[in-house]
Amino acid sequence: xxxxxxxxxxxxxxxxxxxxxxxxxxxxxxxxxxxxxxxxxxxxxxxxxxxxxxxxxxxxxxxxxxxxxxxxxxxxxxxxxxxxxxxxxxxxxxxxxxxxxxxxxxxxxxxxxxxxxxxxxxxxxxxxxxxxxxxxxxxxxxxxxxxxxxxxxxxxxxx
Amino acid sequence: xxxxxxxxxxxxxxxxxxxxxxxxxxxxxxxxxxxxxxxxxxxxxxxxxxxxxxxxxxxxxxxxxxxxxxxxxxxxxxxxxxxxxxxxxxxxxxxxxxxxxxxxxxxxxxxxxxxxxxxxxxxxxxxxxxxxxxxxxxxxxxxxxxxxxxxxxxxxxxxxxxxxxxxxxxxxxxxxxxxxxxxxxxxxxxxxxxxxxxxxxxxxxxxxxxxxxxxxxxxxxxxxxxxxxxxxxxxxxxxxxxxxxxxxxxxxxxxxxxxxxxxxxxxxxxxxxxxxxxxxxxxxxxxxxxxxx
Ligand SMILES: Cc1cc2nc3c(=O)[nH]c(=O)nc-3n(C[C@H](O)[C@H](O)[C@H](O)COP(=O)(O)OP(=O)(O)OC[C@H]3O[C@@H](n4cnc5c(N)ncnc54)[C@H](O)[C@@H]3O)c2cc1C
Ligand code: FES
Ligand code: FES
Numbered sequence: 178x179x180x181x182x183x184x185x186x187x188x189x190x191x192x193x194x195x196x197x198x199x200x201x202x203x204x205x206x207x208x209x210x211x212x213x214x215x216x217x218x219x220x221x222x223x224x225x226x227x228x229x230x231x232x233x234x235x236x237x238x239x240x241x242x243x244x245x246x247x248x249x250x251x252x253x254x255x256x257x258x259x260x261x262x263x264x265x266x267x268x269x270x271x272x273x274x275x276x277x278x279x280x281x282x283x284x285x286x287x288x289x290x291x292x293x294x295x296x297x298x299x300x301x302x303x304x305x306x307x308x309x310x311x312x313x314x315x316x317x318x319x320x321x322x323x324x325x326x327x328x329x330x331x332x333x334x335x336x
Numbered sequence: 337x338x339x340x341x342x343x344x345x346x347x348x349x350x351x352x353x354x355x356x357x358x359x360x361x362x363x364x365x366x367x368x369x370x371x372x373x374x375x376x377x378x379x380x381x382x383x384x385x386x387x388x389x390x391x392x393x394x395x396x397x398x399x400x401x402x403x404x405x406x407x408x409x410x411x412x413x414x415x416x417x418x419x420x421x422x423x424x425x426x427x428x429x430x431x432x433x434x435x436x437x438x439x440x441x442x443x444x445x446x447x448x449x450x451x452x453x454x455x456x457x458x459x460x461x462x463x464x465x466x467x468x469x470x471x472x473x474x475x476x477x478x479x480x481x482x483x484x485x486x487x488x489x490x491x492x493x494x495x496x497x498x499x500x501x502x503x504x505x506x507x508x509x510x511x512x513x514x515x516x517x518x519x520x521x522x523x524x525x526x527x528x529x530x531x532x533x534x535x536x537x538x539x540x541x542x543x544x545x546x547x548x549x550x551x552x553x554x555x556x557x558x559x560x561x562x563x564x565x566x567x568x569x570x571x572x573x574x575x576x577x578x579x580x581x582x583x584x585x586x587x588x589x590x591x592x593x594x595x596x597x598x599x600x601x602x603x604x605x606x607x608x609x610x611x612x613x614x615x616x617x618x619x620x621x622x623x624x625x626x627x628x629x
Contacts, residue, residue: 200344222378245346
């Protein structure tokens with residue numbers, strides 16, 4: 178039972194194999210070992226949602242997941258949404274058009290959470306959008322523009 | 337906000353996990369969904385020497401609705417219950433309460449058994465477990481035992497689990513025909529822990545209450561069954577006027593036995609008031625859903 182373990186996982190379609198300390202969070206691993214700093218840490222106890230990533234297709238708090246637990250998993254972070262040439266994902270474009278971000282700190286978590294919602298429910302009601310986003314905190318926008326951005330994607334293709 | 341150093345193992349079988357838990361002694365902890373334990377580790381409120389991660393034990397993900405009983409294994413997530421149409425139909429109280437837990441990312445990871453083991457006084461699952469007279473199946477490396485829900489919750493965050501033991505399964509009986517259920521709570525916002533919540537089930541025949549079950553969360557140091565309020569409803573005709581009177585009496589019984597705390601979310605007297613009002617609302621919902629019985 179070592180304090181270090183070797184893990185192999187896919188992040189945004191690319192495979193990585195690294196030694197990790199077993200107490201390192203998936204969030205710190207993504208930010209510090211992979212230099213993917215789009216995943217933000219607001220609270221480190223599950224409350225703010227800024228660190229939300231997709232873990233095997235489902236949203237998860239990367240601050241509440243250990244990196245070792247992601248051994249063998251497929252992770253998608255905000256960097257995995259847009260195209261390699263910098264073209265925004267349609268959902269990112271909707272955030273842009275609707276002024277759904279100001280400082281941008283919360284945005285990666287909102288995008289991942291909204292993406293999961295729209296994949297499960299392509300035509301959500303406003304109430305469903307608000308419920309799905311209830312675990313993500315934004316200190317700037319007042320939420321309305323974020324809700325509008327997600328609603329503007331109703332029925333539209335996600336890729 | 338980083339955990340203290342610990343050892344970690346992720347066994348593939350239940351036997352290996354129980355063995356590791358037994359050998360780890362008092363400083364070993366099960367890691368299930370991590371949605372309560374990881375915050376405590378990050379804040380260093382919990383400092384286990386060993387984490388036994390059960391997430392790789394496929395057999396524990398068993399979720400099996402059967403004619404008389406629903407089995408929920410230790411790796412069944414809140415979201416798994418909500419995604420299952422048979423559970424929404426056959427165990428509507430469980431589904432309704434689960435929909436109020438946290439947010440999508442929390443429900444994707446957090447487990448039902450983890451919530452019961454954690455025994456937060458404001459959590460939904462302990463209330464449902466009690467209201468349904470469910471059974472907690474417990475195992476350690478040396479033995480297996482079953483406890484009725486009513487013997488499981490001891491005090492705030494404290495259960496009847498002994499050293500080296502874990503919950504392997506919860507069994508929720510199917511409630512009798514003619515039963516309607518309702519779960520209601522008041523929280524600061526959707527997904528926050530309840531300030532107070534009430535689960536109710538009424539079994540009706542020809543407008544007369546055959547049995548009533550009421551459990552309350554968020555107001556005492558554990559979830560509890562409001563037995564005096566249940567007794568006040570038994571054998572009562574619950575027609576329009578009589579029903580309203582009987583429900584008001586049940587609400588008074590509940591308000592009389594709660595001993596709520598004062599904190600930043602709500603005062604003690606507000607929680608007491610809520611416990612009564614929510615009892616009435618949960619009973620009204622349950623009665624409406626008991627339908628033509
Ligand atoms: C932002 C946020 C909001 C939340 N909102 C709510 C809410 O509204 N309502 C609510 O009820 N909960 C809420 N939760 C908590 C969530 O429901 C957790 O999933 C649950 O409390 C614990 O389950 P877990 O599987 O995550 O357990 P873990 O965090 O892995 O473990 C919790 C504790 O239980 C022990 N344990 C876990 N599984 C077992 C087992 N099978 N046998 C014995 N011991 C075990 C662990 O050792 C640990 O001590 C919230 C959490 C967060 C982060
Ligand atoms: S940093 Fe993970 S939820 Fe706030
Ligand atoms: S845009 Fe600043 S926190 Fe949301």
